[in-house]
Amino acid sequence: MTLYRGRVNGEYGGLMNAINRSLPVDIRLLPYDVLTNRAWAAELQRLGVLTADEFTALAAALNRILVMYQEGAFADLPADEDVHTLVERLLTEQLGPTGAKIHTGRSRNDQVVTDVRLMAVDCLTELLNELRELIALTAHLATTHAETLFAGTTHLQPAQPITLGFYFLSLAFALRRDHERLADARTRTDRCPLGSGALAGSAFAVDRAALAEALGFAGVSPNALDAISDRDFVQEIAGAIAILGSHLSRYAEQFVLWAQPDFGFIRFADDWSTGSSMMPQKRNPDAMELVRAKAARCLGNTVTLLTLTKGLAPSYSKDLQEDKAALFDSLDTALLTVQVFRQALQTAIFNEDRLRGSLTFDLLATEIADALTRAGLPFRQAHERVGEFFRRLDAENRTASSLTDTEWHATFPELPDSSVARDFAAAVERRQVLGGAAPAEVRRQCRELQRWLEDFKKSSPIGRE
Incomplete structure (x- = not known):
C-alpha cells in the first residue's frame, strides 16, 4: 500500500506491487528512518510548521515505532510499499493530522x-x-x-625459501x-x-x-x-x-x-x-x-x-x-x-x-647464481650455468645435496665450498632489503604495522558520536 494520491491513484495491482514494493529489503533501514524523521521534525518545528507539542508527540511516536521494530513487531511484514511509508503511516495512525505533516518539504x-x-x-x-x-x-x-622456514612459490611451484x-x-x-x-x-x-x-x-x-x-x-x-x-x-x-x-x-x-x-x-x-x-x-x-x-x-x-x-x-x-x-x-x-x-x-x-620439510635444495639455485655473480661472473652467465647444473641433476635423478665436495668444486670452482647451496636460513637472512624476508626485516615490518594500529587507536575514533 501507498500513502499518497495524485495523478496516479496509488492502488497498484499484484504484479506492479510485486515489482515496486521494497519493504522486504529496506525494512532494516527503519532505525535510521526514525533518526531522519526526528531530525526533520525538529527543523519543521523551528520553521513553525510544527508546534512544540506536535514535535514532542512526533518524537514520542517515533520512539514507539523504534521499540516496535526492536521487539520484532515487523517480523511479519505489513503491506506498506517501503519503510518510509510504513513509518509515515504509523505516525499518521497514531497522531492523525500531526503525523501527516512529517513529509512537509521532503521527498523520499x-x-x-x-x-x-x-x-x-x-x-x-x-x-x-x-x-x-x-x-x-x-x-x-x-x-x-x-x-619459520618453508618453501615460497611462484606459479604454485617451489621458488625460494621464505x-x-x-x-x-x-x-x-x-x-x-x-x-x-x-x-x-x-x-x-x-x-x-x-x-x-x-x-x-x-x-x-x-x-x-x-x-x-x-x-x-x-x-x-x-x-x-x-x-x-x-x-x-x-x-x-x-x-x-x-x-x-x-x-x-x-x-x-x-x-x-x-x-x-x-x-x-x-x-x-x-x-x-x-x-x-x-x-x-x-x-x-x-x-x-x-x-x-x-x-x-x-x-x-x-x-x-x-x-x-x-x-x-x-x-x-x-x-x-x-x-x-x-x-x-x-x-x-x-x-x-x-x-x-x-x-x-x-x-x-x-x-x-x-x-620446514617443504624445503628442497633446488630452492637455493638463485643463491648459487648470486654467489657466482659476487665472485665476478655476469649474472646472465651465472644463471645459465646454474640452470644447466640443475638440468643435469634432473637427468641423473640426483639432488644438489648428493654432490661430493669434489663434484661441487669441479662444477663451481669459483666458490670456496657448497654451503651456499645448503643453508636455507642464510638464504632468507640475505633478504634484508626493505620489505624483504629476512627475520630482522620481518620484525621491523611487524613493528610498522603495530605503530599503525596504535596510531589509529590514538586518532579520532571511527564511528558516530
Whole structure:
C-alpha cells in the first residue's frame, strides 16, 4: 500500500506491487528512518510548521515505532510499499493530522539516500573495527613465525625459501590497503543529503548543516540534484569490499591447499571444519572454502551496482531502488567473512616440521647464481650455468645435496665450498632489503604495522558520536 494520491491513484495491482514494493529489503533501514524523521521534525518545528507539542508527540511516536521494530513487531511484514511509508503511516495512525505533516518539504528521494548513508557509515565502522582485529592477528602471527622456514612459490611451484612470518605480512599489508580504501569510502559516504528534496532542494528553509549535525554526518552534500542521484558511495563501498574479498579468497585458497594431507602445513580447529555425509574420515576446511566463494558474491554485487547507473539519466529513477539489496549483501558478507577468517586463523595450528620439510635444495639455485655473480661472473652467465647444473641433476635423478665436495668444486670452482647451496636460513637472512624476508626485516615490518594500529587507536575514533 501507498500513502499518497495524485495523478496516479496509488492502488497498484499484484504484479506492479510485486515489482515496486521494497519493504522486504529496506525494512532494516527503519532505525535510521526514525533518526531522519526526528531530525526533520525538529527543523519543521523551528520553521513553525510544527508546534512544540506536535514535535514532542512526533518524537514520542517515533520512539514507539523504534521499540516496535526492536521487539520484532515487523517480523511479519505489513503491506506498506517501503519503510518510509510504513513509518509515515504509523505516525499518521497514531497522531492523525500531526503525523501527516512529517513529509512537509521532503521527498523520499532525499530521505532514502540519507537512511542508506547513515546505515552504510555504521556498517563500515563495524567492518573497519573487525578488519583491524584481523590485521593485528596477522601481525602477531608474523612475529611468532618470523623464522619459520618453508618453501615460497611462484606459479604454485617451489621458488625460494621464505618464512611463514613473511608470508603473513603479505596478507597484513594487503588488508591495510583494504582498510584505507574502506575508510576513504566511509569519508565520502559521510555526507548528509537531507533537504535536497526530489531534485532541486526543499522549498522550506531547512538548515541543512543543522540536519547534518543532528544526524552525526561529517558534512553536507553540496548539490541537491547530485545528492539524490549519487550512488558513487554505494559503488565505491562495494568495490572496496570486492577487493577485500578477493584478497581473502587468495589466502583462503592457499590455506585450503595447505590443509591437504600432502602438505599438512595447517590444521583448522573442529569449529571451522566440516565432515562428509558419506565419508566418515573426511575433514574439510569448509570455512576457508566459503570465504573463497563469498568473494564471487561481492564481485557480482559490484558489477550489479556499476551496471545499475550506466546510462541512467542524472536525477532519481526507480532503478536506484535496486541499490540496497546489493549493498546490504556486500556489507553483510564482508563482515561475516572477515570474522570467520580471523577466528578460523586464530585457532589454526601450523605444523612447523611439515613447513620446514617443504624445503628442497633446488630452492637455493638463485643463491648459487648470486654467489657466482659476487665472485665476478655476469649474472646472465651465472644463471645459465646454474640452470644447466640443475638440468643435469634432473637427468641423473640426483639432488644438489648428493654432490661430493669434489663434484661441487669441479662444477663451481669459483666458490670456496657448497654451503651456499645448503643453508636455507642464510638464504632468507640475505633478504634484508626493505620489505624483504629476512627475520630482522620481518620484525621491523611487524613493528610498522603495530605503530599503525596504535596510531589509529590514538586518532579520532571511527564511528558516530
